[in-house]
Amino acid sequence: MNNISLIGFMGSGKTTIGKRISEIKNLAFYDIDAMIVDEAQKSIADIFDEFGEAHFRLLETNMIKSLKSVKNAVISCGGGAALFDENIRILREISTVVYLQASVDKILANLESLENEDTRPLLLGSEPKAKVERILKIRKPIYMKSCHISVDVTKFNVDEAALKLLGLLERL
Numbered sequence: 001m002n003n004i005s006l007i008g009f010m011g012s013g014k015t016t017i018g019k020r021i022s023e024i025k026n027l028a029f030y031d032i033d034a035m036i037v038d039e040a041q042k043s044i045a046d047i048f049d050e051f052g053e054a055h056f057r058l059l060e061t062n063m064i065k066s067l068k069s070v071k072n073a074v075i076s077c078g079g080g081a082a083l084f085d086e087n088i089r090i091l092r093e094i095s096t097v098v099y100l101q102a103s104v105d106k107i108l109a110n111l112e113s114l115e116n117e118d119t120r121p122l123l124l125g126s127e128p129k130a131k132v133e134r135i136l137k138i139r140k141p142i143y144m145k146s147c148h149i150s151v152d153v154t155k156f157n158v159d160e161a162a163l164k165l166l167g168l169l170e171r172l
């Protein structure tokens with residue numbers, strides 16, 4: 001098995017760190033959110049608005065299914081992908097599943113520099129910190145039980161996190 005899947009909360013660095021790992025190891029890179037947007041020709045916020053979250057989740061599962069035969073790849077998953085057993089079953093079958101952990105403050109700092117309007121409808125509105133804390137509390141145990149390994153990237157920049165993760169994977 002030569003694939004790595006990254007799961008974890010929005011803004012924990014799955015896309016940036018995943019891309020960096022794919023460059024270092026010369027692996028293909030698949031970003032589930034970006035693939036959904038490409039195929040639907042709509043932003044995630046528009047998909048949520050027009051068809052509802054449940055429809056987005058169907059698209060997400062279908063996209064994960066479409067990767068069943070990829071090899072030598074890094075797969076960056078949306079933060080909600082791990083909440084569905086079918087997704088996790090497939091991801092664990094085809095890859096080593098890594099949970100990227102980050103503190104609430106790091107997540108908020110990362111999110112500030114990202115385009116949340118289009119991609120993260122769940123975090124729009126007031127009190128983002130309270131929202132992140134509330135959702136993360138519910139999801140953390142799910143991320144923990146879904147992953148093969150977890151790595152806390154709170155104190156690392158993108159390069160350091162990529163190298164740390166690759167080091168852990170080598171020791172598996």
Ligand code: S3P
Nearest residue numbers: 009010011078079080119120121
């Ligand atoms: C979601 C996370 C987003 C995106 C969608 C839903 C979630 O992906 O899939 O907005 O439920 O956590 P990122 O984790 O890449 O932000």
